Amino acid sequence: MADSPNLPVDLSGVSESLLWNLYQRAAEASRRDAILRDPKAVELVRLIDYPFAEKFGKGKLGQWQALRVLCFDQQVGAFLREHPCGQVVALGEGLETQFWRVDNGQVRWLGVELPDIVELRGQLLPDEEPRQRTVACSALSEEWMEHVDASDGLLLTAQGLFMYFQPEEVHALITTCARRFPGAALVFDGVPPWFSERTLAGKMKTSGGYASPPMPWAIDAAEKDRLRALPNVAEVSDLIPPAGRGLLRGHVYPLLNRLSAVREMGLTGLPLQRLCFGHDPAAG
Ligand SMILES: C[S@@+](CC[C@H](N)C(=O)[O-])C[C@H]1O[C@@H](n2cnc3c(N)ncnc32)[C@H](O)[C@@H]1O
Incomplete structure (x- = not known):
């Protein structure tokens, strides 16, 4: 290059x-x-x-973003230790390079992105292995689900995606995944309500004038209860990012992150969740 x-x-x-x-x-x-x-x-x-x-700006949020990314990587790593030949589906993959960070030589990887981003990704980060595949469609459609093979285990990830959807879209997508992929897990992040409100008001801006797009879906304790109530959702749990570098992110935040109220406020990092689907969708 x-x-x-x-x-x-x-x-x-x-x-x-x-x-x-x-x-x-x-x-x-x-x-x-x-x-x-x-x-x-x-x-x-x-x-x-x-x-x-x-x-x-100068990339000052690099460590903030890296801790969120590491939490996703840890989840994928743990999944692959249990299911070395499993499939990971990365919804809204963008230009994520996670495959290269976590590849165990056996994982089967399915990226899902909007068509123009798939084209860009094809130029910049082409799939290198027969085990990698990218599907050009909305994560909200059921089209990508036809390409899923859960026979050796399945992990779905959505990093930096659900917040851009409407709440009913998030609920419908999770409901469909829970019905179609029993026993699988879904790892995702969200934003707290105060953060969502600021993006809706156009107040989340960098010093260079870049404004975060509106994030209509937020997660808090009440929303987690709504997710728990969806059919065949067996478990919704908080994920805790690893410790980072320096006094704050290396020592203070890991202590604060033990408190669910702090995690939900999103002041030490965005809330991260793991959701497990039950094994029997018919059982509701
Ligand atoms: C904040 S970026 C996150 C990208 C990547 N996951 C990461 O963490 O670097 C949001 C991504 O969601 C993608 N996206 C938005 N709406 C989507 C949809 N309906 N289906 C699939 N991807 C979508 C965008 O194209 C973009 O790549």
Whole structure:
């Protein structure tokens, strides 16, 4: 790959947010004392012609993003230890490089993205293994579900996706997955209500003027109860990010994160959830 930016990328709305995630990951991974290794993300940011620093700032949220990413990686790692040949489905995969961070040489990987992002991903991060596949469709459609093979275990992930959906869309998607993939698990993140309200009011802006797209779906204790009440949802549990670097993220936040009220407020990082589907959808 060339070293100077030579691939102009022009995205808007929710799709542009994938560049924010990529940039923060790369910012963290570029540090000597990085808590996340992600050489592919660093390489991509070098390659893409986009005013990253101008729009998103200096990457100060790199560690914040990396801890969220590491929590997802830990979940995938734990799943693969139990199901080495299992399938991981990454909904709204954007330019995530997680496959290369967690690949055990056997995992089967299915990315699901909107068609224009699949095209971009094909140029920048083409599937390299026969075990990798990307489906171009909305995560909200049932089309991608036809490509799922849960015979060796199935983990669904949705990193940085559900918050952009309407609550009824999130509920319908989870209900369909719980019916179609009994015994599988779903790992996802969300935003707390105060954060959602700020995005809806257009108040979540970087110093460079980049505004977070509206995030209509938020998660709190009441929403977790609503998810628990969906058919064939057997368990909804909070995930706790690992400890990071420095006094705050290395010591204070891990202590605070033991309190569910703190996790729900989203002040130490976005709330992360793991949801398990029951084995018998007919049992409700
Ligand atoms: C914040 S980015 C997250 C990307 C990636 N998961 C990450 O963490 O770096 C949100 C992603 O959701 C994708 N997206 C938005 N609506 C979608 C939909 N209905 N179906 C599939 N992907 C969608 C966008 O294209 C974008 O890549």
